[in-house]
Amino acid sequence: MARTRFPADRGLTVRMLTTVFLLGLLYALFVTVLFLVGLKLVFVLVIAFVLLFVQYFYSDRIALYSMGGKIVTREQAPQLHGVVDRLCAMADMPKPQVAIANIDMPNAFATGRDKKHAVVCVTSGILRRLDEPELEAVLAHELSHVAHRDVAVMTIASFLGILAGLLTRVLAYAGLFGGFGGNNRNQSSGGGGGQLAMVELGMLAFSALVYAISFLLIRTLSRYRELAADRSGAILIGQPRLLAQALVKVTGEMSRVPTRDLRAAEHFNAFFFAPAFAKGVSLSSLFSTHPTLERRLQQLTELEAQMGRAA
Amino acid sequence: MKLFDVLLGRTKPVQPNLDHLFGLPGAEITLEASAGLRPTGQAGVCFKPATGQQFADTTSEVEQLLDLGDGAKIHEESDSYGYRWVVLADADFGDLINQVHVVNTTLQDHGWGPQLLCSVFGFEPIPGGAADATAATGAQKVAGTYLVYLYKRGTFYPFVPLPAHEKRDSDQERLLKVTLATDLAMEPDLERWFPLWGLPVH
Numbered sequence: 001m002a003r004t005r006f007p008a009d010r011g012l013t014v015r016m017l018t019t020v021f022l023l024g025l026l027y028a029l030f031v032t033v034l035f036l037v038g039l040k041l042v043f044v045l046v047i048a049f050v051l052l053f054v055q056y057f058y059s060d061r062i063a064l065y066s067m068g069g070k071i072v073t074r075e076q077a078p079q080l081h082g083v084v085d086r087l088c089a090m091a092d093m094p095k096p097q098v099a100i101a102n103i104d105m106p107n108a109f110a111t112g113r114d115k116k117h118a119v120v121c122v123t124s125g126i127l128r129r130l131d132e133p134e135l136e137a138v139l140a141h142e143l144s145h146v147a148h149r150d151v152a153v154m155t156i157a158s159f160l161g162i163l164a165g166l167l168t169r170v171l172a173y174a175g176l177f178g179g180f181g182g183n184n185r186n187q188s189s190g191g192g193g194g195q196l197a198m199v200e201l202g203m204l205a206f207s208a209l210v211y212a213i214s215f216l217l218i219r220t221l222s223r224y225r226e227l228a229a230d231r232s233g234a235i236l237i238g239q240p241r242l243l244a245q246a247l248v249k250v251t252g253e254m255s256r257v258p259t260r261d262l263r264a265a266e267h268f269n270a271f272f273f274a275p276a277f278a279k280g281v282s283l284s285s286l287f288s289t290h291p292t293l294e295r296r297l298q299q300l301t302e303l304e305a306q307m308g309r310a311a
Numbered sequence: 312m313k314l315f316d317v318l319l320g321r322t323k324p325v326q327p328n329l330d331h332l333f334g335l336p337g338a339e340i341t342l343e344a345s346a347g348l349r350p351t352g353q354a355g356v357c358f359k360p361a362t363g364q365q366f367a368d369t370t371s372e373v374e375q376l377l378d379l380g381d382g383a384k385i386h387e388e389s390d391s392y393g394y395r396w397v398v399l400a401d402a403d404f405g406d407l408i409n410q411v412h413v414v415n416t417t418l419q420d421h422g423w424g425p426q427l428l429c430s431v432f433g434f435e436p437i438p439g440g441a442a443d444a445t446a447a448t449g450a451q452k453v454a455g456t457y458l459v460y461l462y463k464r465g466t467f468y469p470f471v472p473l474p475a476h477e478k479r480d481s482d483q484e485r486l487l488k489v490t491l492a493t494d495l496a497m498e499p500d501l502e503r504w505f506p507l508w509g510l511p512v513h
Contacts, residue, residue, distance in 0.1 A: 013319050013321070016318075016319055016320060017318075017319065020318060078477065081505075082392060082505070082506075082508075083392060085503075085505035086392055086394065086428060086505070088503070089428055089429065089461055089463060089464075089503065089505065090325070090359060090425070090426075090428055090463065091322070091325060091463070092325045092463035092464060094500070094502065094503075095502050095503070132391075132392070132393065133393050136392075136393065144322060147322045148317065148320040148321070148322065149317045150320065152317075153317065153318070153320075224320070225320045228319070228320030228321065229320065232320075232321070232322045235324055235425075236322075236324070236425075237359060238359050238360065238361030238362065238366070238425075238426050239360075239361060239362045240362070241362055304362060304363070307361055307362055307363040307365065307366070308362070308363035308364055308365055309363075309365070
């Protein structure tokens with residue numbers, strides 16, 4: 001029996017499972033309440049499903065289009081293809097399509113619902129800034145996203161958020177224009193109209209709440225999946241240090257490039273540096289889709305130490 | 312991948328499949344008989360070096376083990392993609408395969424199996440044979456003929472680079488795939504037949 005050097009990260013597993021469970025619980029609760037209230041949901045549900053469908057099946061094209069990524073052939077980018085070829089052979093996975101986005105911001109992303117429809121895209125900014133081994137580390141991280149089917153998982157997970165968000169908007173819109181309870185709906189029973197208004201207001205508040213909670217849970221899940229991709233990517237190339245280097249380089253560059261006029265940014269500072277409302281948990285880390293750089297570097301350092309230890 | 316692994320974002324490092332390498336002696340006979348090719352006596356094992364003292368210890372153990380074998384000449388080099396090659400030379404094809412196997416099993420025994428990428432075996436035209444470009448057989452002048460073994464897939468594919476810059480003889484590769492189909496597990500997915508330009512193996 002072949003030995004493996006890396007046991008599964010149990011802590012990460014438990015945290016991710018808890019998040020998925022909570023999301024599922026919230027989903028069940030939401031649907032149950034909607035069912036009990038008996039709102040005419042078919043319309044909202046259909047829209048939500050269409051959105052999910054589009055997101056699920058066209059995620060590769062949507063993401064590529066929004067980032068301005070272009071699929072490149074082996075002749076156009078032999079080196080990039082060579083790196084991806086080798087990583088895929090190491091990880092035993094089908095090769096995704098390779099794309100380059102002509103953006104100076106150093107970044108990379110993977111998209112596509114499964115391994116057969118996957119696209120890995122890098123920006124020209126990251127190609128310029130990272131050296132070959134660091135780029136390989138970034139690609140290993142992105143290929144891990146593909147292997148973990150993160151696009152499919154996150155799309156399905158965010159379905160609830162879309163549904164709740166949509167319902168919030170529909171109800172608010174209806175309330176704004178039709179007036180709650182709909183005065184044209186039932187003239188004969190004034191009391192009934194009032195009751196209906198209460199129910200709809202309650203639904204609006206509930207939907208908004210569900211939306212907020214699902215938003216936080218999805219962000220949490222996303223952060224765990226980033227950590228999981230870091231972990232798998234670092235193990236794949238056998239050199240966690242390279243991924244750490246690439247992360248530091250990319251993050252450093254990102255914060256150094258001023259994106260807007262500094263005078264205009266002053267107003268936003270108050271929001272960005274929100275005071276911590278719980279010990280060690282700041283608002284920005286709660287809303288973030290990615291774990292903090294420190295958290296990611298810490299995991300990679302631990303892996304690096306694990307490599308040196310006797311198996 | 313299992314649903315649970317997808318849900319948890321987990322991948323297990325892929326262990327190499329070492330069994331199919333022993334189909335090579337049969338392939339040698341087939342290549343000689345029907346393609347006019349014979350082994351050059353060189354092979355290379357390609358792996359991704361990992362960080363840390365443990366991996367360094369393992370590679371020096373590989374070197375020591377290979378030094379004990381008589382007739383084997385080895386040298387190591389790194390390629391432009393950051394992979395390391397152990398290049399072996401042995402006039403006897405059976406011994407050469409065994410040498411390759413020593414590298415494989417030593418890495419695997421120490422838990423570094425997932426670092427293995429591929430191994431490559433060199434072939435050359437038999438003078439006057441079907442693959443000899445100097446003989447009047449219509450064969451194209453190639454820069455080498457190789458059989459690449461993909462450890463994680465347990466499959467082989469032929470790689471026939473041409474003397475021109477980064478060009479390969481796809482027709483000859485397809486022909487070799489068909490020729491060897493009964494002897495070796497050939498990789499069916501052509502997307503995985505990635506080119507290995509600048510091979511240290513001859």
